[in-house]
Amino acid sequence: MPGPPWWYGRFQDAGYRLTLPRQAILGTLSRTSKHLSAEEIYLSVHRAYPAVGLTTVYRTLELLVRLGIISKFDFGDGRSRYELTTSRQRKHHHHLICSRCGRVIDYTDFIDEETEVLGKIERVLSQKYNFRINNHRLHFYGLCDKCK
Amino acid sequence: MPGPPWWYGRFQDAGYRLTLPRQAILGTLSRTSKHLSAEEIYLSVHRAYPAVGLTTVYRTLELLVRLGIISKFDFGDGRSRYELTTSRQRKHHHHLICSRCGRVIDYTDFIDEETEVLGKIERVLSQKYNFRINNHRLHFYGLCDKCK
């Protein structure tokens, strides 16, 4: 699937420049399936572009979250973690988190009831509490095979 | 429903002392339905017992989380927030969060149906990923009536 990544348009539309640091950060995020922290992204980008600073990484991450290109998570280890938002490439998924070692597993094998019930709840809550619901997060916590 | 609160036993069993600062903190948490931050708890406790320090509040909250008496949440406003865990008094619930103003609503609608489906998912995931799942969290994000 060649051609410019889907986020080029977002930058233009919003009036932001797709600079080299920003491309490098997006590159790192699109090349991994892990949930990277700001520092991990910085270290990765820094290898190829030593001039890019940690401050720019933080600023860019904030911008990307604001543009809806990436999502920010807190898995309880004291730092924020990021991943590309749901798109053609990346399917909507939920998380399985090990409380001991911090391992995070993405799962997309939803059983039908899961999707169905979440949709229903979303509709009911929207009406009852007069909310405009944009998204949801479902996390399961426990011990992974190595930790239990 | 008089008699000692249900957490007295937990302290004894685990070998911890139910001291005055700890009782004051538990008192504050059981008297509110809000999701308080450490500082808010400190201020509340401080009014009745000025000798209690912020450090003790943090330490006690960590202990209470470890004992499973309270739960720690991150709603994205830069500080952790706490509430009593599910019990006789407090029903299991999920959260509705306003992305703009930070308002958090506890909801229990469809909780039976939810619980049933989540239990089923838990069983499937436990087996597939060989996890021992202890609990889960479901958050819906959007804009509240005042913010949308």
Added chain:
DNA sequence: AATGATAATGAAAACCATTTCCAATAAGAA
């Protein structure tokens, strides 16, 4: 009640992820 062992506490200092400041640079428009 006095003693001793250990748990709990509070104030100050340290920690550390993130944000803010600010001067320098890059990018695009004219």
Added chain:
DNA sequence: TTCTTATTGGAAATGGTTTTCATTATCATT
């Protein structure tokens, strides 16, 4: 080019949380 504004990086500041350490409270044992 020249002007205007967006973007950047390093240093310093911020702020919630944790650590340190000397003191105090609690409880079991004399």
